[in-house]
Amino acid sequence: MIVELGHFALVLAALVALVQMTVPMIGAARRWPGWMAVAEPAAVTQFLLVGVSFAALTYAFVTSDFSLRLVVLNSHTAKPMLYKVSGVWGNHEGSMLLWVLILAIFGACAAVFGANLRPSLKARVLAVQASISVAFYGFILFTSNPFTRLAQPVPMNGEDLNPLLQDPGLAFHPPFLYLGYVGLSMAFSFAIAALIEGRVDAAWGRWVRPWTLAAWLFLTVGIGLGSWWAYYELGWGGFWFWDPVENASFMPWLLATALLHSAIVVEKREALKSWTILLAIMAFGFSLIGTFLVRSGVITSVHAFANDPERGVFILAILAVFMGGALTLYAARASAMEAKGVFAVVSRESALVANNVLLAVSAFVVFVGTIWPLVAEMAFGRKLSVGAPFFDSAFTPFMIALTALLPIGSMLAWKRASLARTMQPLWGVLVLSLAAGALVWVMQTGGSMLAPVGLTLATWVALGVAVDLWSRTGRGDLLSRLGRLRRLPGADWGKATAHFGLAITFFGIAGLTAWQSEDIRVAQVGETFEHAGYEIELREVREVPGPNYMSTMATMAIHRNGREVSVQHPEKRVYPVAQMPTTEAGIDNGIFRDVYLVIGDPQADGGWAVRTYVKPYANWIWAGCIIMALGGIFSLTDRRYRVAAGARRRRAAAAGVPAE
Amino acid sequence: MKRLATALLLLSSLLFSGPSSAVTPSEVLDDPVLEARAREISKGLRCLVCRNENIDDSNAQLASDLRVLVRERLVAGDNDEEVVDYIVDRYGEYVLLKPTATGANLILWIAGPAMLLIAAAVGVGYVRGRRGAPDVAAEGLSPEEEARLKDLLKE
Numbered sequence: 001m002i003v004e005l006g007h008f009a010l011v012l013a014a015l016v017a018l019v020q021m022t023v024p025m026i027g028a029a030r031r032w033p034g035w036m037a038v039a040e041p042a043a044v045t046q047f048l049l050v051g052v053s054f055a056a057l058t059y060a061f062v063t064s065d066f067s068l069r070l071v072v073l074n075s076h077t078a079k080p081m082l083y084k085v086s087g088v089w090g091n092h093e094g095s096m097l098l099w100v101l102i103l104a105i106f107g108a109c110a111a112v113f114g115a116n117l118r119p120s121l122k123a124r125v126l127a128v129q130a131s132i133s134v135a136f137y138g139f140i141l142f143t144s145n146p147f148t149r150l151a152q153p154v155p156m157n158g159e160d161l162n163p164l165l166q167d168p169g170l171a172f173h174p175p176f177l178y179l180g181y182v183g184l185s186m187a188f189s190f191a192i193a194a195l196i197e198g199r200v201d202a203a204w205g206r207w208v209r210p211w212t213l214a215a216w217l218f219l220t221v222g223i224g225l226g227s228w229w230a231y232y233e234l235g236w237g238g239f240w241f242w243d244p245v246e247n248a249s250f251m252p253w254l255l256a257t258a259l260l261h262s263a264i265v266v267e268k269r270e271a272l273k274s275w276t277i278l279l280a281i282m283a284f285g286f287s288l289i290g291t292f293l294v295r296s297g298v299i300t301s302v303h304a305f306a307n308d309p310e311r312g313v314f315i316l317a318i319l320a321v322f323m324g325g326a327l328t329l330y331a332a333r334a335s336a337m338e339a340k341g342v343f344a345v346v347s348r349e350s351a352l353v354a355n356n357v358l359l360a361v362s363a364f365v366v367f368v369g370t371i372w373p374l375v376a377e378m379a380f381g382r383k384l385s386v387g388a389p390f391f392d393s394a395f396t397p398f399m400i401a402l403t404a405l406l407p408i409g410s411m412l413a414w415k416r417a418s419l420a421r422t423m424q425p426l427w428g429v430l431v432l433s434l435a436a437g438a439l440v441w442v443m444q445t446g447g448s449m450l451a452p453v454g455l456t457l458a459t460w461v462a463l464g465v466a467v468d469l470w471s472r473t474g475r476g477d478l479l480s481r482l483g484r485l486r487r488l489p490g491a492d493w494g495k496a497t498a499h500f501g502l503a504i505t506f507f508g509i510a511g512l513t514a515w516q517s518e519d520i521r522v523a524q525v526g527e528t529f530e531h532a533g534y535e536i537e538l539r540e541v542r543e544v545p546g547p548n549y550m551s552t553m554a555t556m557a558i559h560r561n562g563r564e565v566s567v568q569h570p571e572k573r574v575y576p577v578a579q580m581p582t583t584e585a586g587i588d589n590g591i592f593r594d595v596y597l598v599i600g601d602p603q604a605d606g607g608w609a610v611r612t613y614v615k616p617y618a619n620w621i622w623a624g625c626i627i628m629a630l631g632g633i634f635s636l637t638d639r640r641y642r643v644a645a646g647a648r649r650r651r652a653a654a655a656g657v658p659a660e
Numbered sequence: 661m662k663r664l665a666t667a668l669l670l671l672s673s674l675l676f677s678g679p680s681s682a683v684t685p686s687e688v689l690d691d692p693v694l695e696a697r698a699r700e701i702s703k704g705l706r707c708l709v710c711r712n713e714n715i716d717d718s719n720a721q722l723a724s725d726l727r728v729l730v731r732e733r734l735v736a737g738d739n740d741e742e743v744v745d746y747i748v749d750r751y752g753e754y755v756l757l758k759p760t761a762t763g764a765n766l767i768l769w770i771a772g773p774a775m776l777l778i779a780a781a782v783g784v785g786y787v788r789g790r791r792g793a794p795d796v797a798a799e800g801l802s803p804e805e806e807a808r809l810k811d812l813l814k815e
Contacts, residue, residue, distance in 0.1 A: 243712045357779045365772040380764040387757030
């Protein structure tokens with residue numbers, strides 16, 4: 001009964017979205033306020049209906065309702081509760097339902113918090129947002145209905161969720177990524193609405209930025225979670241594989257980062273308008289391309305749980321309609337977006353143009369590398385691979401250039417800047433960073449250049465952030481400057497924090513890649529061996545039953561200088577229902593290094609294959625991601641985005657007076 | 661759907677089953693210099709039955725066979741290039757994770773730098789254009805906005 005209710009709610013939501021797509025759009029064109037006003041209640045209703053639908057599916061998973069095909073295929077009664085819930089989106093149909101739920105959440109937020117939007121713009125934004133929803137409702141209802149019942153007698157138990165997905169890191173990875181992808185749909189809707197209105201101004205920049213910021217920070221967290229999961233779960237501590245599916249989330253991130261920066265130029269200087277619109281379209285376009293790549297199975301991977309050509313074609317059609325329509329509209333209207341602000345060649349505006357060039361081209365490189373195997377096979381009949389070594393050499397230079405320019409660019413004055421004056425406080429930082437890099441280079445004698453370059457750039461960016469913040473406090477004695485530092489606007493703190501996070505991630509990647517070490521051996525139970533200054537003792541190996549798996553669990557002690565540092569339990573698990581093994585590494589986390597232990601197979605002589613890695617600065621990679629996301633949050637708290645809230649309160653108060 | 665699920669399981673068992681993770685102790689060469697070269701070469705070769713994984717990280721049996729093959733060639737005295745050529749001859753260029761810059765692949769390699777040049781040229785053109793443009797931002801309101809302001813002030 002509850003399942004049917006969920007299904008019914010989904011159909012109703014699709015109908016409401018149809019109304020929300022058409023009525024306000026016509027209203028905005030004809031200037032009929034009543035028709036425009038339909039958008040708001042429609043968006044809220046749509047959200048409530050999808051919410052009911054999603055809750056119904058969750059209920060089916062939580063109660064293990066095996067009359068539902070989806071639950072049978074992806075759940076099991078013995079599965080821990082967390083994974084029963086995450087099983088809702090750990091499959092194609094459910095994840096698409098999550099996708100429309102998030103679309104509706106963003107739409108409802110825009111309806112509720114968008115009180116300061118021009119009515120016509122608001123109506124159009126919500127209508128465009130609803131049109132995306134309609135496309136995905138159609139996709140779900142016609143090709144991937146999560147509410148399909150089984151006609152057969154109800155099976156006693158389910159087939160379990162892919163064990164790799166039964167992990168806290170991956171349980172929350174998809175929702176965050178979707179919040180990011182779908183968040184970019186808001187920027188897209190704003191861009192299309194602005195093109196239809198034929199008007200982009202500073203206020204538009206101010207409205208579109210918080211949405212982009214929110215999407216960007218969710219994407220950052222989502223990508224970070226995915227990378228952290230790969231690090232501890234796949235059993236050898238890699239953190240990024242340039243897998244097509246990873247690239248699918250990374251391209252929107254790069255473009256969202258570019259959009260974040262170019263929207264500042266629109267907001268502050270009313271320049272770069274048409275480029276910003278194009279970026280907003282492309283950022284969401286790449287989210288759709290990502291969905292297409294993952295869902296269609298064009299490029300196979302574990303994520304591609306829907307290797308189904310019919311679905312692929314449907315998503316391709318959605319992509320073609322939205323991107324084709326958007327770009328046609330853009331071609332017709334972009335010339336109307338005249339730039340207003342004037343600036344010199346040396347200025348913050350130019351620096352942000354350089355930022356956008358580097359980010360957009362690096363996203364393009366990732367895109368070409370991702371689809372090249374497909375193109376090469378179809379057009380040239382060559383079956384080939386494009387993997388990590390290609391991306392490492394083709395992509396890294398862009399990031400090096402970006403970080404090298406960052407501290408200077410972020411301190412240049414708007415409109416007209418002097419390079420000499422900007423560099424004045426930065427020379428010391430530059431010398432210090434180069435010295436740090438040189439020191440590392442001398443110390444490691446002949447190792448890879450990655451570490452010295454990475455350390456130089458990370459120091460340069462991190463100290464540059466400090467200099468930038470300090471210079472914003474003006475002149476005067478220490479105390480008054482500290483006071484002013486505290487009162488700097490949220491956006492300034494956000495910028496500083498996010499850039500600092502980037503430096504931390506950059507350093508983590510360089511340090512880990514350059515300095516990690518590894519030891520592979522057969523160890524007997526009771527044996528102690530030495531690696532990179534640590535003595536590792538294999539104490540015992542036993543079979544331990546888990547809730548829905550069997551585990552071969554080792555107990556290993558890590559000693560340093562005769563003192564016990566930690567005891568770890570690396571495991572090998574076998575999930576009998578899914579018939580799949582997974583490795584659970586034993587990781588002693590530290591600020592400066594992780595000791596990463598993996599237990600392998602029993603050997604003929606009674607020993608065990610054991611792998612020991614020492615991974616310096618690994619956690620800095622994800623710490624940096626968290627700091628970047630924090631920067632996004634600080635930026636969102638900037639009071640100029642809340643001026644709207646104040647205006648609404650005032651209006652509410654004014655409206656309240658006559659009633660009394 | 662059932663078939664799909666089975667296929668998926670099969671695929672994942674190909675990916676994640678297998679003896680232990682990646683390089684096993686029995687494969688490791690005694691000569692540390694040769695072993696280091698073998699590891700470096702392995703990182704550039706794709707495990708043919710896996711998704712985007714190199715043979716050094718992969719758990720699949722085929723990857724293990726390839727690792728042993730690489731080591732055999734190294735022990736036989738091949739240089740790094742010869743080892744890679746040997747593998748490519750047998751398995752095709754699909755095994756190379758870093759495609760060669762030959763023929764159509766030149767497009768792949770040149771796409772990035774070429775796009776950077778184009779984007780930089782457009783960017784520089786835009787910035788130089790902005791330098792000389794009349795500053796409209798300083799000009800006040802449009803006639804439409806003017807009218808609306810008057811309306812508001814009247815209220």
